[in-house]
Amino acid sequence: MEKPQAVVFDVFGTLVDWYSSIAAHSVRIAARQGVDLDGGQLAKLWREQYAPSLATVISGQRPWGTFDDLHRDSLPGVLDALGVTLDERSREELVAGWRRLAPWPEVPRALARLRERLPVATLSNGQVRLLVDLTRSAGLTFDAVLSAELFGTYKPDRAVYLGAARLLECEPERVMLIACHGWDLAGAREAGLSTGYVARPWEWGPDSPPVEPPEADLAGADLDTLVDKLVSVPAG
C-alpha cells in the first residue's frame, strides 16, 4: 500500500449514525400526527431499501435520482409494512431527516486531525446539497464535497471512485476510501484505490447483526484508531 495523498469518506454509517437520528426523528414526526411508531424499526426497514434502490439505477432500470428521490420512493412501502399512515408533509419531513444525522462521537475530532495532514473529501451516494446540509449540521469540515451525483451513477460503480481520484488529481492508488461497508471498500479496491475500514458495530441499532471485518489495507475500531494508523504509514 502506498501512502495516501488524499482521503475520501463514505458518510452514511461511516461518519454519521443514521439509525439513532432517523429513529428519534420519525417518532417525533409521527407523534405530531398522533401516530405511535417504532422509530428504530422504521429506520432499519427504510435503510434496507437503500441497496435495492441503488441497484435499479446502476443497472439502468431507472434514471439517476437524488437521495431524496430514492427515500421518497421507498418510504410508502416502509410505512405500509409498519401499518402506519402519515400525511405528505410528515413524509417530506422524514425524507429531509437524512440531512440532519448526528456524527459518531469520535468523528469530528478525528476528521479534523486527519485534515491537518491530508486533503479530505466526502465520497457519498448522497447528492452534493444533502452533504452540504449534513456536514454543516454535524459540524464536519471537508476540503471538498464529492458525491456520486457529480458522475451520474452510484457507488460501487467504479466511475465514482475513479472520478474522485481524477478530481483530486491523484493516481487511484494514492487515494484512500474510508468506509464501514464491505461492498463500498470492495468497489474502491477494484477501482484501484486503497481502503480503510472503520468498524461500526452499532450501525443498525442495539440489535445490529455481527459484522465480519471486510478486506481492507487498514482497519480501526473507530476513526481515531484508523487515523493514527494512516498518518504513520511511511512515505513510499
Place this chain on the structure above:
Amino acid sequence: MEKPQAVVFDVFGTLVDWYSSIAAHSVRIAARQGVDLDGGQLAKLWREQYAPSLATVISGQRPWGTFDDLHRDSLPGVLDALGVTLDERSREELVAGWRRLAPWPEVPRALARLRERLPVATLSNGQVRLLVDLTRSAGLTFDAVLSAELFGTYKPDRAVYLGAARLLECEPERVMLIACHGWDLAGAREAGLSTGYVARPWEWGPDSPPVEPPEADLAGADLDTLVDKLVSVPAG
C-alpha cells in the same frame, strides 16, 4: 432582490491576492537560477493572458484545460516579453504558485462569519484540486468546492452559474455570486443569480488602474462590509 439561500465566491482576485503572491514567488524562483526578474510585471503580464485563454475554450477553439494547462501554455510568451529564460522545473513551480496565494486580510474572518448563517461555496474557473490546495493553504473553509471544471466550461458561460445553483438545490435567484470583476457579475446576473460586488482596488498591484464599480445587487468596500449588508437583507 430575494434573500440568498447560498453564496458562491469567485476566488482569484476576489478572495486571494494573486498579484503579491505570484510576484514574490516568481522573484524567489528566478533568483535560484541567478535570474533577476520584475515579479510584479510577470504577475500582471501572466494574468493578462487569462481572459484570452478562457475565450479560446468557451468559443470551442481549444478543449477544456485546467488552470495549470492554461498557465503553462501562456507562461513562455510572458517570459519572452520579459526577456527572461527559466528552466522547465522553475516554470512548473511558477505554475504551481497559483495554488498558494494569500487571502486578502479581512477574508478568513468575514467568510467564517457568513458561513455561520448560510452555505458558502467557491465558484471558480480553477479546477477542484487547485481550489482544494488553495483554500487549505489560505485557511479558508467552504461547505463545497464548486468549479467550472464540474461543468466542462468556464465562467462567464451561464452553464457554470446554473450548474452551481442546481447542485445547491436553489432557484438561481436565491444564489448570490460574490466577485470583484464586472464580467463575472454580469455573467451571473444574466443566468439569474443575485450579485455582490467586493472592491479590490489593489488587485493589479500598487499601479492598479482605477475600477468603475460594476452593477450589482449589493456592494462593499471589503468582504466584511458586504457580509454585513448581506445578512441584513430581509427575508422575502
